[in-house]
Amino acid sequence: MKDISPADLHRPQQNALLAALPVADCERLTKDLELVPLALGQVLHESGETMSHAYFPIDCVVSLLYVMKNGESAEIAIVGNEGVIGIALFMGGESSMSRAVVQNAGYAYRLKAQVLKDEFYKGGALSRLLLMFASALITQMVQTAACNRHHPIDQQLCRWMLLSLDRLPSERISMTGKLIGNMLGLDHAQVVKATNVLVKAGLIHYNDGEITVLDRLGVEKRSCECYGVVKKESNRLLPLTVEVV
Numbered sequence: 608m609k610d611i612s613p614a615d616l617h618r619p620q621q622n623a624l625l626a627a628l629p630v631a632d633c634e635r636l637t638k639d640l641e642l643v644p645l646a647l648g649q650v651l652h653e654s655g656e657t658m659s660h661a662y663f664p665i666d667c668v669v670s671l672l673y674v675m676k677n678g679e680s681a682e683i684a685i686v687g688n689e690g691v692i693g694i695a696l697f698m699g700g701e702s703s704m705s706r707a708v709v710q711n712a713g714y715a716y717r718l719k720a721q722v723l724k725d726e727f728y729k730g731g732a733l734s735r736l737l738l739m740f741a742s743a744l745i746t747q748m749v750q751t752a753a754c755n756r757h758h759p760i761d762q763q764l765c766r767w768m769l770l771s772l773d774r775l776p777s778e779r780i781s782m783t784g785k786l787i788g789n790m791l792g793l794d795h796a797q798v799v800k801a802t803n804v805l806v807k808a809g810l811i812h813y814n815d816g817e818i819t820v821l822d823r824l825g826v827e828k829r830s831c832e833c834y835g836v837v838k839k840e841s842n843r844l845l846p847l848t849v850e851v852v
Contacts (some may be wrong), residue, residue: 617642617714622663623689623845624736632732640716647781651692651707658702661693661723667713668774670790671705681755681792684747685710687774689845690740696720697727697737711781739844746840754833755792760801763791765830770837772820780818
């Protein structure tokens with residue numbers, strides 16, 4: 608029996624931006640797209656580093672972190688199969704002020720930075736889609752900043768889980784307590800307290816390394832309004848569908 612390769616299981620259309628392209632545009636771009644595996648914790652680019660590629664996630668989630676001078680970091684947004692990593696490439700820069708780290712392992716299509724810029728400056732369908740995604744991502748960043756300042760940690764955790772689940776094929780999130788702390792800017796004790804609150808409420812099951820959401824509706828009710836704001840804006844700007852293979 609022939610072994611099934613990752614290329615047999617994945618298609619560019621599993622990313623919403625690529626799926627929304629006209630057929631001719633997608634076919635032209637496909638020859639430059641490279642399917643690559645992304646491991647948990649892998650850094651796609653560092654803050655201030657010149658980006659060599661953009662990434663279109665398929666079944667993984669990438670966290671964008673703002674890194675302070677002392678090395679501490681906090682998550683400002685997450686990106687999955689609805690978008691692209693590398694918006695700075697088409698918004699006037701070669702680098703970003705954020706670090707991009709793989710939050711949930713999986714696959715993405717990689718595109719050379721110059722190819723993305725060339726496609727953007729053509730002013731076609733991809734250009735419009737990239738700008739719409741960038742607007743939705745900025746909304747997520749703004750809402751995350753407000754959420755981290757004004758809402759209890761357990762509500763922040765609910766918001767983060769829901770945004771992650773929207774970008775994953777299952778109700779499980781593979782994430783250690785340490786990584787959760789790094790993403791949300793929390794220490795270990797704060798992570799333990801927040802997860803215990805949700806476990807006792809029967810909303811999640813948590814073992815260090817994996818969160819399983821048992822009651823998504825309950826998590827949505829527990830979350831602050833920030834998740835709904837981000838979700839509504841994303842749906843407004845990106846009314847896209849993803850191919851299920």
